[in-house]
Structure formats: structure tokens, C-alpha cells
Amino acid sequence: MVDQSAKAAAFRALHEDGTFVLPNAWDAGSAAMIEAAGAPAVATTSAGVSWAQGRPDGQNLSRDEMVAAVAGIVSTVELPVSADVEGGYGEDPDAVAATVRAVIGAGAVGINLEDSRAPGGPLFDPAAQAARIRAAREAAADAGLPGLVINARTDVFLFGIGEPDGRLEDVLARAAAYTEAGADSLFVPGLLDLDVLTTLTGKASLPVNVMVGPGAPDVATLRATGVRRISLGQAVSQAAYSLARRAAAEALTSGTYDSLAGADDFGAINGAFAR
DSSP: OHHHHHHHHHHHHHTSSSOEEEOEESSHHHHHHHHHTTOSOEEEOHHHHHHHTTOOSSSOSOHHHHHHHHHHHHTTOSSOEEEEOTTOSSSSHHHHHHHHHHHHHTTOOEEEEEOBSSTTOOBOOHHHHHHHHHHHHHHHHHTTOTTOEEEEEOOTTTTTOSOGGGHHHHHHHHHHHHHHHTOOEEEOTTOOOHHHHHHHHHHOSSOEEEEOOTTSOOHHHHHHHTOOEEEOTTHHHHHHHHHHHHHHHHHHHTOOOGGGTTOOOHHHHHHTTOO
16 A cells, blocks of 8 residues: 555646646556556556457446456556546445445556546536545545545536537536545546637646547647646557457458558567566
8 A cells, every 4th residue: 555655646746747648558468568658657448448348438347347457457567557437337426435445456546537427428417526526535535545646527528518608617617616525637538629728727726637639739739738637548449459450351351461560579569568
């Protein structure tokens, strides 16, 4: 727990100044590659973890399946690990608390907790989600990790909740409620409008996290808006699974293997698993 607390403190410090990038892992092997690339921490992606289990994304994992994936990652890398716990594996605060205790037991030092009741909405109202965040904070303290980093995800922009001209105010109201409940950062997937981000980071009391992929503004541009944390979400796992399909299709149809060009050599990958 001493080591876990130190990792939690290191992960928390990343949010305090500047901007950092989190490439998201979906299993122990992908986490090892991300560590080898020089990342300061590893976060899981619920989509990638679900796909690795042969499931679609969207709260289709069990708590135990998610925790097992997190435990495998923690045992493979030295970095702080943050777990995407989706909606908490249950709507009520007690379910969220049970999830937090489980991921701390697996070695995680942070979580993402979303405010969607279901993929696409509706969302928990701010007071209900604040109660769930408060339960997560209390469970972390009870489990001996009061420094757990809670990344409060709101899906207002991702799922287009409400009228467009009211979404920023909705997010700001949620940010205030989530801050009071004990959240440490605010994750707003679906929002990459630079002007809106600049306004949000200027008004929200929490560090702001965005999700990026091909076509998104680059890190320097997002840094200039005041964004502190940049997640790749499911993008890396999406690219990896796409390559698996393309390479298989190429070999099965044309009988060639060009899709596999550019891969790291065997030794470089194998050496990443020295632990």
C-alpha cells in the first residue's frame, strides 16, 4: 500500500501543472508497450478491455472481468494505473463503492467514473452522480488509498445531451457538483472545440481531460486551451484490432503480408516483458 500510495501521489501530480498524455491500454501486453514508449502512466479503455473479452463496449463487462484486466496490467508495469470503471457496475452508490474497493485491491491508483446511466444516455442528474462520486471517495479512504484520483467523466457532449447552446453550462454545473463531492479531474469526451475548451478550462475548478484520435487537435494546440490531461481512449486498441483484420484479410485474399510492415521486431517487443 505504501508503493500504491506513492504511485497515486505521482499520478495526482501529473494533473497539477502542464499537460500530459495517457495512451490507453486494454490488457497487460498493450500496457507494457505503452510503458516502453515512455508514458508517465497507463489508463485502461473500457472499449478495448471489452473487445479483448469478445464483448461490445457499453457497460457489458462484469466488475470481476474489469478488475482482472486491471490486475494483469498492474502486475506487468511499474507505472501508475488508472482504471476505467465505466458507470461503476451498478447505479447506486454502494455498487460504486464496491467497485472502487475492488480496483484498489487490484492495484489501481485512479478511476474514470462516467455519469451515463446507459450508452447514449440518459445521464444521472448532477446530485445523483455527486452521491456516487462521494461514495467512491469514501470507499477509497476506507480501503487505505485516500489519494485515489477520481476522473469524473460527463457525457453531455459525447452523447449530445440537451440543446447545443446549453451544454457548456450543464457541464460547468456538473463540474461544480462533482468537485464538491470529491472528484479530482473532469473528463469531457466528445468536446474538442477549442473555444469551448478554453472557456471550460477557465471556469471549471477541476483539471480538464479530453479524448483524442485521428483528426483531433494536436497536443500543443490542446495545451494552449488549458487542457491538462489528454487520453487516446479506444483509438490505439481500435487501430490494433483493425490491423489484425486487415492483415488477416490480405493474407487470405491476395496472399501477401504488406499490412504487417513497420512492426517492431520480435526482440524489441519480447524484451518489454522482462518483468
